[in-house]
Amino acid sequence: MEEVEEIIGLLDKVRERNLLVVVEGLKDRRSLEKLGITNILTLKKPLYAVVEEIASKAEEVVLLTDLDLEGKKLYRVLSIDLQKHGVKINNALRELLFKSSLRQIEGLAAFLSRAQA
Secondary structure, eight states: OOHHHHHHHHHHHHHTTOOEEEEEEEEHHHHHHTEEEEEEEOOOOOOHHHHHHHHHHHHHEEEEEOOSSSHHHHHHHHHHHHHHTTOOOOOOOHHHHHHHSOGGGGGGHHHHHHHOO
């Protein structure tokens, strides 16, 4: 339960600071929207275009690609390229999610709902 409270606390901080959150797809976006996160960018363009867009409008970003092999690859590329453009990567939520059983961001809202029931 402590883990769930930490996740909720970090989500609150992301909301309060209106940090840009990058997710892979529409289901991920919908899950975060259920949790009150509204500043979300979905990966719909080539990664270089995503990096340029983010670099032009954000100083800090939360990368919430899935915690599977493909998501880890995306995270690595985005993280390196964004940092080259001077964008800070906020890893706190991602690192906490790695400690949980969750592997797909689209399941985050349901995961938290079940844990609080």
